[in-house]
Amino acid sequence: MSSLFAFLHHIAAFVLISALAIELVLLRETLSLTIARKLRAADMVYGIAAGVVLVVGLIRVFYLxxxxxxxxxxxxxxxxxxxxxxxxxxxxxxxxxxxxWRRFLGKGRAPVMSAGTVQRLKMIVHLELFAAATLILCAVLMARGVGSV
Structure with missing residues (x-):
């Protein structure tokens, strides 16, 4: 059971990182109806993956x-x-x-974003990816027994 949950935890983490990377790539494109829909889908996958990482991680910590x-x-x-x-x-x-963007997409139109909003979104996704990479480093250190009191 422990191995299965470890596998689920890692797969969800990989999906989370992939969804963030997809968001970053899509944010570099001109915002169209198709790109907006893909961004929303990637963000939904990201949210689901984050939920799975959290729940499975807590199960591992408390029970496995x-x-x-x-x-x-x-x-x-x-x-x-x-x-x-x-x-x-x-x-x-x-x-x-x-x-x-729901209202725009429901009408079949691309949402409008200012250049500043696009830059903020890119910066945030970059920060999320950097924090996730640092998190992975901490996972490796933890697995090696570094930092145990």
Whole structure:
């Protein structure tokens, strides 16, 4: 059971990173109806993957692996958890922006975004990807027993 949940956790994490990378690539394109729909879909996949990562990760921490006392006393794990929360908070702005397009997309029109909004979205997705890469480094350190008290 532990191996299955580890597998699910890793697959969801890979999907999450992939969805963010897709968002970044799509944000470099001219915003059209098709691109807007793809951005919303990528963001939805990202949200679902983040939920799976969180739920499966918590199940692993509390029921399948070394137990919460080990993890919550491990410095890389605490940094990893903090980064996950930071990524979640950063994702609020892009998700709200993409959800605000519903009216446009329902009418078959591309939404309109200012250059400043596009730049903010790109910057946020870059920050999310950087934080995710740092999170992965913390996962490796944690797996190697670094930072255990």
């Amino acid at each position: 692996e070394k137990g919460p006392s080990y993890y919550f006393s491990n410095v890389p794990f605490m940094i990893k958890l903090t980064l996950f929360i930071m990524i979640a908070l950063l994702s609020i702005y892009p998700t709200r922006e993409f959800l605000s």
